[in-house]
Amino acid sequence: MARSAAATPAAIFEALATHHPGADTELDYRTPFELLVATVLSAQSTDRGVNAVTPVLFARYPDARALASADASEVEAIIHATGFFRQKAKAIIGLSAALLETHRGEVPADMAALVTLPGVGRKTANVVLGHALGVPGLPVDRHVLRVAGRLGLIHTDDAVKAESALTALYPPEQWTRVSDTLILHGRRICLPTPTCDVCHARTLCPFAITGTRRARPVAARGTPAVRTRATVPARSRAATAKKRPAAVTAVRGRGRARKRR
Numbered sequence: 001m002a003r004s005a006a007a008t009p010a011a012i013f014e015a016l017a018t019h020h021p022g023a024d025t026e027l028d029y030r031t032p033f034e035l036l037v038a039t040v041l042s043a044q045s046t047d048r049g050v051n052a053v054t055p056v057l058f059a060r061y062p063d064a065r066a067l068a069s070a071d072a073s074e075v076e077a078i079i080h081a082t083g084f085f086r087q088k089a090k091a092i093i094g095l096s097a098a099l100l101e102t103h104r105g106e107v108p109a110d111m112a113a114l115v116t117l118p119g120v121g122r123k124t125a126n127v128v129l130g131h132a133l134g135v136p137g138l139p140v141d142r143h144v145l146r147v148a149g150r151l152g153l154i155h156t157d158d159a160v161k162a163e164s165a166l167t168a169l170y171p172p173e174q175w176t177r178v179s180d181t182l183i184l185h186g187r188r189i190c191l192p193t194p195t196c197d198v199c200h201a202r203t204l205c206p207f208a209i210t211g212t213r214r215a216r217p218v219a220a221r222g223t224p225a226v227r228t229r230a231t232v233p234a235r236s237r238a239a240t241a242k243k244r245p246a247a248v249t250a251v252r253g254r255g256r257a258r259k260r261r
């Protein structure tokens, strides 16, 4: 395995970005409200599954005022395929009512206000802030936790702590794209069983180099992010090599959905 002396957070992002140029959310939306609702629906579902139901949902209920007064059973029937449809229907009707009551039906460009809405946590709020409202946000999901952990960018499985760590490593204008890039990498290449052989970040990645995600912490922007082979004792390399997952040569990818306009 080739070594790198420049495994900085910036270098890691650049390497991943070559796989996913123009990384963006794969949810279809036309307005902040639509993205907010679509993101709530995406919990425990795929973006493709959400994109299949939202055209019908938004044709029937185009804004917060319309959805706030919707019949729950009718909404449940429309979003049924996304799973957890009763809880999701209750959440999107409730958040619409809250938007109408406290924000004149508009989606606030403010984290503190967003997380008071039914069904909206930091991840959902960051998705909407970063993609639809022009406010830097770094959503953390299971893909971000897995990929950033393997790359030695974070050393926690706690989403809030991970968000804090990653936002300290990258400038605000990159936060949303860093998240989108890590998410796409986790969906297409750094799968639960990763395809390291085809990964452009493999020479920067402690998981690929040493077989462990427990690399030296990244202290600040510009600081080398990983232990290199030269810094890992030969005995340790031999032990961890046995744990390293087998490489898979096929890359499962899919095209990025276009936003509806």
Ligand code: SF4
Pocket (backbone or CB within 6 Å): 147, 150, 151, 189, 190, 191, 194, 195, 196, 197, 199, 200, 201, 202, 203, 205, 206, 207, 208
């Ligand atoms: S080298 Fe392997 S473990 Fe590291 S980011 Fe790439 S796919 Fe994931």
